[in-house]
Amino acid sequence: xxxxxxxxxxxxxxxxxxxxxxxxxxxxxxxxxxxxxxxxxxxxxxxxxxxxxxxxxxxxxxxxxxxxxxxxxxxxxxxxxxxxxxxxxxxxxxxxxxxxxxxxxxxxxxxxxxxxxxxxxxxxxxxxxxxxxxxxxxxxxxxxxxxxxxxxxxxxxxxxxxxxxxxxxxxxxxxxxxxxxxxxxxxxxxxxxxxxxxxxxxxxxxxxxxxxxxxxxxxxxxxxxxxxxxxxxxxxxxxxxxxxxxxxxxxxxxxxxxxxxxxxxxxxxxxxxxxxxxxxxxxxxxxxxxxxxxxxxxxxxxxxxxxxxxxxxxxxxxxxxxxxxxxxxxxxxxxxxx
Numbered sequence: 001x002x003x004x005x006x007x008x009x010x011x012x013x014x015x016x017x018x019x020x021x022x023x024x025x026x027x028x029x030x031x032x033x034x035x036x037x038x039x040x041x042x043x044x045x046x047x048x049x050x051x052x053x054x055x056x057x058x059x060x061x062x063x064x065x066x067x068x069x070x071x072x073x074x075x076x077x078x079x080x081x082x083x084x085x086x087x088x089x090x091x092x093x094x095x096x097x098x099x100x101x102x103x104x105x106x107x108x109x110x111x112x113x114x115x116x117x118x119x120x121x122x123x124x125x126x127x128x129x130x131x132x133x134x135x136x137x138x139x140x141x142x143x144x145x146x147x148x149x150x151x152x153x154x155x156x157x158x159x160x161x162x163x164x165x166x167x168x169x170x171x172x173x174x175x176x177x178x179x180x181x182x183x184x185x186x187x188x189x190x191x192x193x194x195x196x197x198x199x200x201x202x203x204x205x206x207x208x209x210x211x212x213x214x215x216x217x218x219x220x221x222x223x224x225x226x227x228x229x230x231x232x233x234x235x236x237x238x239x240x241x242x243x244x245x246x247x248x249x250x251x252x253x254x255x256x257x258x259x260x261x262x263x264x265x266x267x268x269x270x271x272x273x274x275x276x277x278x279x280x281x282x283x284x285x286x287x288x289x290x291x292x293x294x295x296x297x298x299x300x301x302x303x304x305x306x307x308x309x310x311x312x313x314x315x316x317x318x319x320x321x322x323x324x325x326x327x328x329x330x331x332x333x334x335x336x337x338x
Contacts, residue, residue, distance in 0.1 A: 107173035125162035133158035184217030203231035
């Protein structure tokens with residue numbers, strides 16, 4: 001039986017195999033995009049439900065004795081088992097858990113118990129990905145032409161990727177959420193100024209702004225709604241503002257929180273302070289847009305050279321090159337076929 005001819009390779013990787021995988025990923029992405037487009041949902045519906053549950057929990061926590069407030073922490077069987085396993089290995093540290101819990105809050109994940117899952121993923125994913133890479137590279141010898149250095153490098157990359165995957169996932173969520181909040185913050189401050197000048201209280205102003213901006217900026221509406229609830233039920237209003245700065249990884253929000261705390265403490269006019277901050281944030285947003293516009297020519301240089309200019313040369317010089325090729329190949333009018 002004849003052996004099948006090997007397919008084309010690039011740096012030792014089967015191009016047809018990689019292309020098949022990429023086509024499958026592209027098809028799955030198209031199906032997911034179509035599904036997301038035809039199933040549009042209200043972005044605030046689930047958040048409002050979660051915030052109402054949080055309101056009830058805060059009511060219960062304030063009404064009960066301080067020693068029973070630990071019941072506000074939700075329990076999860078999966079995370080409990082992870083905690084037991086990690087505690088047996090003695091790898092859980094309070095400072096590490098607190099940092100991960102803050103990252104989860106900044107990513108919009110309200111379940112603090114999932115911090116244990118992040119630590120557990122850091123331990124398990126390197127083992128899983130490392131075992132899979134070792135099986136592919138050494139077990140079935142899928143890349144027989146690879147040298148020992150390449151295989152060792154691929155195995156090391158799999159181990160590092162498995163360890164960094166949870167942190168990269170959280171960092172990506174935090175970055176997207178922070179950018180969304182940054183875009184809507186100047187508009188939110190303008191509405192806060194209007195609410196303050198209209199005579200609304202601080203918690204009512206935050207609730208009104210959350211309802212007005214909930215559809216345009218659901219992340220910011222979520223944070224303002226939770227802040228409004230905490231302002232209504234926490235014993236110290238300062239804690240609500242500090243929790244807002246804790247949940248949002250943004251210097252602008254910290255500036256707003258500092259202003260709100262100083263206003264609560266010293267009784268300074270809230271509207272004038274917020275108006276100054278709003279103008280400052282708008283100028284900052286404009287400067288950031290101008291910076292991106294000024295950086296655009298340098299960024300477009302490489303795509304212009306690699307993708308646009310070659311196509312342009314082919315379109316312009318292609319017909320002339322074909323005519324010259326036909327002339328030199330003997331297809332011209334002066335050739336009588338001898």
